[in-house]
Structure formats: C-alpha cells, structure tokens
Amino acid sequence: MPSHDFKSPRLHVDADLVEAEAVGASPVQANYLLNVLRLGEGDAVLAFNGRDGEWRCELRKPAKKKLDLVPLVRIRDQTPLPDLLYLFAPLKHARLDYMVQKAVEMGAGTLQPVMTQHVQASRINIDRMRANAIEAAEQCGILSVPDCRDPIGFAALLAAWDPARHLIFCDEREEAESPIDTLRAMPPGPLALLVGPEGGFSEDERAKLRALPFVTVMSLGPRILRADTAAVAALAVLQAAVGDWREG
The missing domain is CATH 3.40.1280.10 (SPOUT methyltransferase, trefoil knot domain)
Structure with missing residues (x-):
C-alpha cells in the first residue's frame, strides 16, 4: 500500500492546480470544511483535479462568504486513468x-x-x-x-x-x-x-x-x-x- 495522507480532508476541484494560485471552494465544499469539519484559515487540505497531481493546500478566507484553497506543494505526481x-x-x-x-x-x-x-x-x-x-x-x-x-x-x-x-x-x-x-x-x-x-x-x-x-x-x-x-x-x-x- 502506498504511503498516502489519509488524515487530511481531500477534495476534487475542476480548476488547474498551480503553486500559490488560489482556487475557490464551492459552497458545498466550504460548508463541509468550515461547518462540518470546523476547519479555519491556515488549516491544510489536499486537492486534486485529475490532471495536476495531488497538492497540499492552505485554507484562506479573503471574504466572509468566500473560501480559497491555496496550493503550497505538490505531494504526488499525476497518474493516468486505469485502462x-x-x-x-x-x-x-x-x-x-x-x-x-x-x-x-x-x-x-x-x-x-x-x-x-x-x-x-x-x-x-x-x-x-x-x-x-x-x-x-x-x-x-x-x-x-x-x-x-x-x-x-x-x-x-x-x-x-x-x-x-x-x-x-x-x-x-x-x-x-x-x-x-x-x-x-x-x-x-x-x-x-x-x-x-x-x-x-x-x-x-x-x-x-x-x-x-x-x-x-x-x-x-x-x-x-x-x-x-x-x-x-x-x-x-x-x-x-x-x-x-x-x-x-
């Protein structure tokens, strides 16, 4: 079994994942992270989009009703879909x-x-x-x-x-x-x-x-x-x- 981080919350996003370029969380994702998991600004989550590998991201709140995921480091390279x-x-x-x-x-x-x-x-x-x-x-x-x-x-x-x-x-x-x-x-x-x-x-x-x-x-x-x-x-x-x- 590969050594993965199964403790951090993990989210799929549609946007490109590029270091330091913020990705907006959807309302459903924001509710889950903020209200269900009780996470806050500065906490870490994982994000992937099926193209750019898996990234460790930091949560940031640029506005009251907005939550961003900011990619900090790619922790896994992208793998192809199974054939x-x-x-x-x-x-x-x-x-x-x-x-x-x-x-x-x-x-x-x-x-x-x-x-x-x-x-x-x-x-x-x-x-x-x-x-x-x-x-x-x-x-x-x-x-x-x-x-x-x-x-x-x-x-x-x-x-x-x-x-x-x-x-x-x-x-x-x-x-x-x-x-x-x-x-x-x-x-x-x-x-x-x-x-x-x-x-x-x-x-x-x-x-x-x-x-x-x-x-x-x-x-x-x-x-x-x-x-x-x-x-x-x-x-x-x-x-x-x-x-x-x-x-x-």
Missing part, C-alpha cells in the same frame, strides 16, 4: 450509487452504462454517477476520476466495439469453474468487464455475446449474486488474475 472499461446495466438509485463507488475503488477507468433487455432503471443520472465517482476518489486517495459515459444500447455497444479490447462477460448461467483460470487463459491486451442487470441477460443477448471472438465468458461461482455484489466480485477477481493486484 479498464467497466460496463454495467443500470440499477436503481442507492444500489447504483454503491456499485459506482466500488467500481472506482476497484480500479475502473471508465464507467459505461449499458441498456440491456432486462435493465432495472430506464434512466440514469450521469451527474449523480459522476458525483459518486468523485466521492469514492476523494475518500480512497485516487488521483483520476473515471470517465462517466452516457448510456448506450446493448446492440450499439457491440456494433461499435474495438475487437482489440477483450470483453469479459459475467454469465450467471455459466458452469461454476475457476474465474482465475479463465482469465489467465486470455490473450494479453486491454480489457473490459460486463455485468448485467438483476434479471440477467436475455437469451438473445447471451447468444450474441458468446458468438463474438473477443468475448470471454466467466463464472462467478455456484451462487447467484446481486448485480452490485457481482460487480465487486468480478472486479476483484479480474484485478487479482490479470490486473494491477498482481505482484510486479
């Missing part, structure tokens, strides 16, 4: 929030909602999804907020797919075999992971996926998992077998 595309059928509200947060924590670099036949939620709030991704990044020391994409239809997704990126398809009907062995048998290259809705994939969707040469079907064991649980399990197995959990 892992996470595809999921949207869930409803709180469970979708949970799944998005856990996907960010588990190293997804892109979050792509996919509208499958049995999808539970016909609409998805991209702003809310991004807010949950930012919150997870703030809390877990992540420097790059994943790309939160607009929903895409299942057929359109496959029609536009780059076959150079291998797609791992979690099928609840697949015979229970070791997912580690399945993943390690794949050719090297960029990866994507697809988790379906609570109702599972339709027979037509399942058949189309299985017919594609760039798709690997993976079992998540003998038990049927909820979609949000399956997301965490699948991402953990993937990172352990062929992702950034491997030693070296």
Whole structure:
C-alpha cells in the first residue's frame, strides 16, 4: 500500500492546480470544511483535479462568504486513468450509487452504462454517477476520476466495439469453474468487464455475446449474486488474475 495522507480532508476541484494560485471552494465544499469539519484559515487540505497531481493546500478566507484553497506543494505526481472499461446495466438509485463507488475503488477507468433487455432503471443520472465517482476518489486517495459515459444500447455497444479490447462477460448461467483460470487463459491486451442487470441477460443477448471472438465468458461461482455484489466480485477477481493486484 502506498504511503498516502489519509488524515487530511481531500477534495476534487475542476480548476488547474498551480503553486500559490488560489482556487475557490464551492459552497458545498466550504460548508463541509468550515461547518462540518470546523476547519479555519491556515488549516491544510489536499486537492486534486485529475490532471495536476495531488497538492497540499492552505485554507484562506479573503471574504466572509468566500473560501480559497491555496496550493503550497505538490505531494504526488499525476497518474493516468486505469485502462479498464467497466460496463454495467443500470440499477436503481442507492444500489447504483454503491456499485459506482466500488467500481472506482476497484480500479475502473471508465464507467459505461449499458441498456440491456432486462435493465432495472430506464434512466440514469450521469451527474449523480459522476458525483459518486468523485466521492469514492476523494475518500480512497485516487488521483483520476473515471470517465462517466452516457448510456448506450446493448446492440450499439457491440456494433461499435474495438475487437482489440477483450470483453469479459459475467454469465450467471455459466458452469461454476475457476474465474482465475479463465482469465489467465486470455490473450494479453486491454480489457473490459460486463455485468448485467438483476434479471440477467436475455437469451438473445447471451447468444450474441458468446458468438463474438473477443468475448470471454466467466463464472462467478455456484451462487447467484446481486448485480452490485457481482460487480465487486468480478472486479476483484479480474484485478487479482490479470490486473494491477498482481505482484510486479
């Protein structure tokens, strides 16, 4: 585990982070820092924007209703987004929030909602999804907020797919075999992971996926998992077998 500062408050900002150039805190951030955490002028916080690394900043109040973050020193260089595309059928509200947060924590670099036949939620709030991704990044020391994409239809997704990126398809009907062995048998290259809705994939969707040469079907064991649980399990197995959990 890298040695990070997990004690100081940590905020994502949109502005550039440059030494000594003040960045205005949003009203929500100011309320959190001043009224919830009871911080004041001169206290330290961490800030990141996904481009300029992580900076230790000093709080300053140039006016009664204004709070600035003044970058003093960059303590971590910027790291790129993980090249892992996470595809999921949207869930409803709180469970979708949970799944998005856990996907960010588990190293997804892109979050792509996919509208499958049995999808539970016909609409998805991209702003809310991004807010949950930012919150997870703030809390877990992540420097790059994943790309939160607009929903895409299942057929359109496959029609536009780059076959150079291998797609791992979690099928609840697949015979229970070791997912580690399945993943390690794949050719090297960029990866994507697809988790379906609570109702599972339709027979037509399942058949189309299985017919594609760039798709690997993976079992998540003998038990049927909820979609949000399956997301965490699948991402953990993937990172352990062929992702950034491997030693070296």
